[in-house]
Amino acid sequence: MAERGSIEHEVHARIGLLGNPSDVYSGRTISLSLSNFSATVRLEPSDRLVIEPHPTHDLMHFDSIDHLVDRLDSEGYYGGVRLLMSACNVFLKHCRENGIQLRMANFKLSYETNIPRQTGLSGSSAIVCAALNCLLDFYDVRHLIRVEVRPSLVLAAENALGIVAGLQDRVAQVYGGLVFMDFNKEHTEKFGHGIYTPMDINLLPPLHLIFAENPSDSGKVHSTVRQRWLAGDKFIISSMEEVANLALEGRKALLEKDYSKFADLMNRNFDLRRSMFGEDALGELNIKMVEVARKVGAASKFTGSGGAVVAFCPEGPSQVKLLENECAKLGFVVQPVQVAPSRLNDIDLKTLATTTP
């Protein structure tokens, strides 16, 4: 619970359920907000403007040089501080460019997260999105920045740091629940955002999440394929189109409760990713997580760019048990997926209802 004068926002992890990563390539996806994990950002009024490093995620003190190097090898150079800073930067510039006046006041931003780091569960955008929510409330401008625009601001904050990413994470995290997203180029260029259609979360079959301690950098994973796509590589372009169509077909399958079709689409989604990105970029352990699910007859694919897998056991609880046993042998964690419903409030919904083109 936030103290008086302070503001806290929790944003959940997300699962790219179908169609990812075509969001990075003008495609379509279906994604959901995953309540199993979340990041929380706290904003407290303060005399000076302070961005507080997290005691473990932004570790600055080490036992030894070996400790420092081990840490860099396993988690990279960065934690959440740069994300909070970039969120402030993008927010202020958006307000300036759009004539949104901000009162003169300072604050301290700090964060907490239990989203497994860099596992394709969108730990990065959860932090940025929670920070944006704090800023919207602190400056009382929630009604002036439309819901559809917010995912693009979250993405801009990460792009400014050189992180190659798409909009699907940010849309799922801004909207909550289950969302069908269409990032068609014309619309996105014209309006600065895609077309986002919330879906009923009760249409989803029971899903499972598999993950391992295995950080992967989404920017690095995407950079080569992105370059090939930009250079007009025919194979990448046609494969991405097929991936984008899986989201369309998946929406139909969900609405018709055709879950065996849905399972086929999930598998096809990963197979296409594998053929475009190649085994090396995807990583052996990540591929193993997909394969262990397939071994028991479950459908499986990445939730994001790698590190976690979403699995669907069409045969029900007995198949889930088999999945759990196989994952335990390999040291993978399995959890039932819990979907976080939308948390948009009345002010947010008004920005949607009155101005959506």
Ligand SMILES: Nc1ncnc2c1ncn2[C@@H]1O[C@H](COP(=O)(O)OP(=O)(O)O)[C@@H](O)[C@H]1O
């Ligand atoms: N759990 C976390 N705690 C702190 N910072 C994080 C965390 N997860 C991601 N980040 C930050 O976000 C950046 C990009 O992460 P990314 O590769 O997109 O992973 P994810 O799949 O979790 O979003 C990282 O380099 C790091 O700066």
Ligand SMILES: O=C(O)[C@H]1O[C@H](OP(=O)(O)O)[C@H](O)[C@@H](O)[C@@H]1O
């Ligand atoms: O490759 C993907 O499916 C996604 O990769 C990124 O998400 P991450 O959680 O950081 O792995 C990217 O931001 C998404 O837009 C892609 O769909």
Ligand SMILES: [Mg+2]
């Ligand atoms: Mg990310």
